[in-house]
Amino acid sequence: MxxxxxxxxxxxxxxxxxxxxxxxxxxxxxxxxxxxxxxxxxxxxxxxxxxxxxxxxxxxxxxxxxxxxxxxxxxxLVDDLLIIRPRNIHEMGTVAHQLGNRHLPAQFEADEMLIQYDYLVEELLRDLDVPFNREERKVTQAFRHIGHSHGA
Missing domain, CATH: 2.60.260.20 (Urease metallochaperone UreE, N-terminal domain)
Structure with missing residues (x-):
């Protein structure tokens, strides 16, 4: 079919x-x-x-x-995710900036930021003292990379 x-x-x-x-x-x-x-x-x-x-x-x-x-x-199927829960706008801005520099796609559900598991990001979040959990969870849509280049 x-x-x-x-x-x-x-x-x-x-x-x-x-x-x-x-x-x-x-x-x-x-x-x-x-x-x-x-x-x-x-x-x-x-x-x-x-x-x-x-x-x-x-x-x-x-x-x-x-x-x-x-x-x-x-x-x-479930994905291995980092569920990030910033406590304030400063933490959110810091995390968003760091993830943007790495060109990592994110999704948002309520007050949570979801990204696919990456041990370097896990280490970064620990260093920044931003609350997060590692979970296996289903997402409803694909993580999308946004095309971008740093060149002129």
Missing amino acids: IIEKVVTNINQLSKDELNGRHQEKVFLESADLVKRIQRVKTDHGRELGIRLKENRELKAGDILYMDDHNMIVIDV
């Missing part, structure tokens, strides 16, 4: 629309969410080709296929 578009996201469906439908899952690493063309396998062993016509990224909960009885849904 070739998937060319995302039907909808599971979060957009009502309980009635979900009720009675069997969910087959495709587990992806967060980095694979940006790939418009890829070969995947569901948790039931079904092989799918994804070739999205529109220029969009996949997200956790995206439904690739749905009929009256079944659906195939994207799920994301």
